[in-house]
């Protein structure tokens with residue numbers, strides 16, 4: 001019996017348990033079996049809609065302790081054009097303006113442990129803060145008190161204590177694990193990025209689980225990993241989800257070459273690689289949403305809706321994607337068209353998925369604000 005036939009015999013509402021060899025076999029599916037794989041994944045996506053969150057992208061600082069081989073976000077702190085620390089008042093002004101466009105998520109993204117850098121630390125100290133976590137906490141409090149948006153912070157690797165503090169003012173948080181293979185720490189992708197150590201990243205996702213923080217994570221496909229390493233990465237996330245149940249969304253992101261980066265001439269993953277990975281992710285995670293960034297797959301994104309993807313991620317009517325500035329986000333009207341042509345409705349969601357909007361995951365202040373916004377979407 002092949003692994004596909006085995007899965008075909010499993011009832012749709014039964015979870016599929018697969019080991020590393022079986023997942024690797026599925027990731028190598030060929031010929032007409034690819035269609036069978038896609039159908040199995042599509043059958044597990046039983047919603048009639050594809051979701052998205054209307055957000056504003058806030059690059060809090062462009063300084064980062066890592067230097068990933070594919071990154072164009074990170075800037076040097078001595079470059080006068082670098083955002084060292086975006087001003088809170090300026091952010092609040094932007095967010096208030098975004099309310100006119102119906103934005104409900106403040107997506108705060110920044111380089112990891114920027115306060116290791118002397119210039120950033122000095123800037124923080126001048127503003128009266130000891131580290132970026134304290135600055136972020138203060139910003140999120142302001143966002144909650146002065147705007148109608150919900151903070152979602154992507155901080156990178158953080159220890160338990162800092163996550164615990166930030167949980168008080170964030171409805172959800174996120175960080176890609178990228179890939180859980182330590183081998184990649186020796187390659188062009190991550191050899192200069194201590195924060196991409198998979199042990200640290202998996203520990204951060206686990207700590208978020210211990211703290212009941214609704215969490216978005218994911219993998220980056222095509223950075224030099226092999227299919228076995230993709231299998232292990234998905235299994236590592238599955239293991240954390242089984243243990244804590246806090247993962248709301250998994251992003252399957254394709255590596256894109258960017259001129260001027262060390263990996264500018266590396267191969268990108270093929271469309272087939274992505275179809276196989278998205279399909280397998282859906283089979284393993286029918287309790288979690290699957291997102292494939294639509295800006296990185298402008299002409300091919302509909303195929304992923306047909307093999308299990310059910311979310312477009314955060315889409316901003318206002319700000320550019322600072323992480324992938326060359327890949328423009330489709331307009332919301334385009335996402336509606338892409339969804340409808342594929343047989344789905346387009347539905348707005350919040351930064352926190354509905355099943356986490358309760359006292360187990362949110363304190364009273366966050367809960368009441370979130371519930372007010374959720375009512376607006378009904």
Ligand code: SF4
Nearest residue numbers: 064066067068071074
């Ligand atoms: S990809 Fe992220 S972690 Fe890596 S260097 Fe860029 S900002 Fe830092």
